[in-house]
Amino acid sequence: MPDELDVLERHPKTAKPGEVMRPHNLMCFGCGAESPHGLQLEMYAGEGFTVEAKMPVEQWMEGGPGVIHGGILSSALDDVMGMTPRLLGPPGVTVHLQVDFLQPIPVGKTLHLRAEILGRQRRKIYTEGVAHLGDPERPVARANGVFVTVDVREHFAEHVENSAKAAEYMGGKPQL
Numbered sequence: 001m002p003d004e005l006d007v008l009e010r011h012p013k014t015a016k017p018g019e020v021m022r023p024h025n026l027m028c029f030g031c032g033a034e035s036p037h038g039l040q041l042e043m044y045a046g047e048g049f050t051v052e053a054k055m056p057v058e059q060w061m062e063g064g065p066g067v068i069h070g071g072i073l074s075s076a077l078d079d080v081m082g083m084t085p086r087l088l089g090p091p092g093v094t095v096h097l098q099v100d101f102l103q104p105i106p107v108g109k110t111l112h113l114r115a116e117i118l119g120r121q122r123r124k125i126y127t128e129g130v131a132h133l134g135d136p137e138r139p140v141a142r143a144n145g146v147f148v149t150v151d152v153r154e155h156f157a158e159h160v161e162n163s164a165k166a167a168e169y170m171g172g173k174p175q176l
């Protein structure tokens with residue numbers, strides 16, 4: 001993370017602590033409520049510059065026998081960290097993701113996910129994520145992500161026609 005950081009300020013219209021945050025996109029693999037094969041994470045704004053979510057570790061998420069697949073865990077951490085830019089304003093896309101897998105995560109448990117903004121420099125937002133199984137003192141995974149804010153209309157202009165929600169996004173207002 002660079003030394004010279006901008007001052008962080010919560011956007012006045014972002015979710016208040018304890019409130020649900022709107023999905024990136026209803027079809028988002030991480031947080032989209034209509035994504036048929038997705039994680040369907042419900043995200044909550046926390047205090048300060050944090051976002052939280054809980055994810056039941058289901059059978060279909062298995063990687064090694066009886067434990068979560070690392071890619072699923074990485075996706076969940078990516079998406080929770082990826083929600084944090086919205087606390088400041090425009091959304092960001094992942095440009096860098098790093099995950100440390102600390103303990104096996106059993107199927108049948110509930111994963112507690114928490115992300116926090118560490119700093120911002122221009123469009124770059126530096127974040128960390130942590131996952132635990134109920135005891136915050138015993139993390140099972142840690143992550144860092146860098147997100148770059150984008151103008152969604154511009155950024156997705158060439159691709160939006162591929163979305164299952166194309167008609168909605170191309171016809172109406174973008175869901176910010």
Ligand SMILES: CCCCC/C=C\C/C=C\C/C=C\C/C=C\CCCC(=O)SCCNC(=O)CCNC(=O)[C@H](O)C(C)(C)COP(=O)(O)OP(=O)(O)OC[C@H]1O[C@@H](n2cnc3c(N)ncnc32)[C@H](O)[C@@H]1OP(=O)(O)O
Nearest residue numbers: 024082091092093094095096122148153156160169174175
């Ligand atoms: C048309 C209607 C659409 C309606 C849409 C409706 C709803 C959608 C709403 C919200 C959805 C928004 C976001 C979704 C969010 C999360 C989903 C989960 C997370 C993901 O699944 S997301 C997918 C994977 N993600 C990507 O698909 C990104 C691919 N990428 C790019 O698209 C470009 O890369 C881009 C645009 C990011 C930047 O490109 P650019 O040309 O605009 O800007 P540039 O290159 O100058 O970078 C600016 C500053 O970032 C620094 N920087 C760049 N890369 C770096 C790296 N790797 N590490 C460290 N710093 C990096 C530079 O060094 C510079 O820093 P500096 O300011 O200091 O110079």
